[in-house]
Amino acid sequence: MSTTIYFIGAGAIARSHAEAVELLPNADEIELAAADPTPAARKRFAEAVDDVRLYEDSESMLSEAVDPDDFVVVAAPPFTHHDETIAALESGRHVLCEKPLAPALDEAEAMLKAARENDRLLGSCNCRHYRTPGTERVKQLIDEGAIGDPYHVTWITRSQRGRPGIEYQPESKWFLDRSKGGGGIVMDWGPYEFATLEDLLVPDSVDVKHAWTAQPETAVDPEDIPFDVETHGGATLVYRTDERDVQVTYERASGTHGEERDVTEIEGTEGAIRWDWTEVGTSTVTLATDNDGDLVEESIAVTPDEDIEAHDRPLVYFDRVVRGGDAPIRTGAEAITSVAMINAMYRCAESGEPQRVDLSKIA
Numbered sequence: 001m002s003t004t005i006y007f008i009g010a011g012a013i014a015r016s017h018a019e020a021v022e023l024l025p026n027a028d029e030i031e032l033a034a035a036d037p038t039p040a041a042r043k044r045f046a047e048a049v050d051d052v053r054l055y056e057d058s059e060s061m062l063s064e065a066v067d068p069d070d071f072v073v074v075a076a077p078p079f080t081h082h083d084e085t086i087a088a089l090e091s092g093r094h095v096l097c098e099k100p101l102a103p104a105l106d107e108a109e110a111m112l113k114a115a116r117e118n119d120r121l122l123g124s125c126n127c128r129h130y131r132t133p134g135t136e137r138v139k140q141l142i143d144e145g146a147i148g149d150p151y152h153v154t155w156i157t158r159s160q161r162g163r164p165g166i167e168y169q170p171e172s173k174w175f176l177d178r179s180k181g182g183g184g185i186v187m188d189w190g191p192y193e194f195a196t197l198e199d200l201l202v203p204d205s206v207d208v209k210h211a212w213t214a215q216p217e218t219a220v221d222p223e224d225i226p227f228d229v230e231t232h233g234g235a236t237l238v239y240r241t242d243e244r245d246v247q248v249t250y251e252r253a254s255g256t257h258g259e260e261r262d263v264t265e266i267e268g269t270e271g272a273i274r275w276d277w278t279e280v281g282t283s284t285v286t287l288a289t290d291n292d293g294d295l296v297e298e299s300i301a302v303t304p305d306e307d308i309e310a311h312d313r314p315l316v317y318f319d320r321v322v323r324g325g326d327a328p329i330r331t332g333a334e335a336i337t338s339v340a341m342i343n344a345m346y347r348c349a350e351s352g353e354p355q356r357v358d359l360s361k362i363a
């Protein structure tokens, strides 16, 4: 019996995952199946992917016989992730779920519970930009004491006109509808950002001291469909351990009238580091330190151990862990912590009340 990779949702990201199948060591033996209720999506998927079995719904697809290494990629919009993931786990298959794992923490916890009860792996696609070569080098520099004690992180990414559902992937209007996407640009990018911040700073808990969201207007804002998500958001966070508190200034915009900005920097008592945390290829880490009262900057070249594109990482890495190997991918409880952070940030923005995320209490 052959191993099958199943896709629930056959849209843009499912087509991208399907391209990564050829990178798997046993690519020639793998069969593919996909379920999507939209005929146009099935047609486009069939044109892009050879020899794929197509279904209108996941229930009939997952009633096929199970091979122990089968896995399901949940690649439909976020509001479907909870139900589709649990059904896939209960069918006896491992699940690699798109980010955000789920819009709400209680849903993510139920998904994790189903994975444990069915003795299957639950992995998150937020590994696209996780433990990138640059971020791994930054961790090493911090551990070596290159910047002394870290006390402040600036994590700002602002795009002026890059709103999913409008300028980016305009055909996917669900991105604009909170009931389908769970939120806006923080829900979209937070899964990557909060997984990386957690991995870097290893907090016991995180305080969301202050948070805000906004939806700046443009002349092309849709008026006849739901558009109730933020395109700009920010927070003041404190990543706490027994030894130190690190203040994090966080901001993410897919739509702003302000300037484009992209800054990832950690400041410490003896130096600072800047880098592009999303880059999975060759990159440069900038280390600034003091030398006799003058600031000196060193550019450190970083090269990846293996050449895997960001969009190929989730499938390649999940396949490795399903086969008992190691890979930089968040599975189990680690897969759900970024949902807790995003939820806490939204709660703080809505209520004006600070929130605490106790990571030791997450499943």
Ligand SMILES: NC(=O)c1ccc[n+]([C@@H]2O[C@H](COP(=O)([O-])OP(=O)(O)OC[C@H]3O[C@@H](n4cnc5c(N)ncnc54)[C@H](O)[C@@H]3O)[C@@H](O)[C@H]2O)c1
Pocket: 008, 009, 010, 011, 012, 013, 014, 035, 036, 037, 038, 041, 058, 075, 076, 077, 078, 080, 084, 098, 099, 100, 169, 171, 172, 188
């Ligand atoms: N597009 C990107 O660049 C990108 C990148 C990373 C992650 N993602 C994530 O991937 C997921 C899907 O995004 P996308 O860009 O592929 O969206 P998309 O709009 O291109 O495709 C989604 C597809 O899911 C189908 N669908 C809806 N409900 C379904 C269900 N219950 N069962 C099966 N199929 C169903 C729709 O018919 C549609 O074809 C989201 O969670 C998104 O955040 C997208």
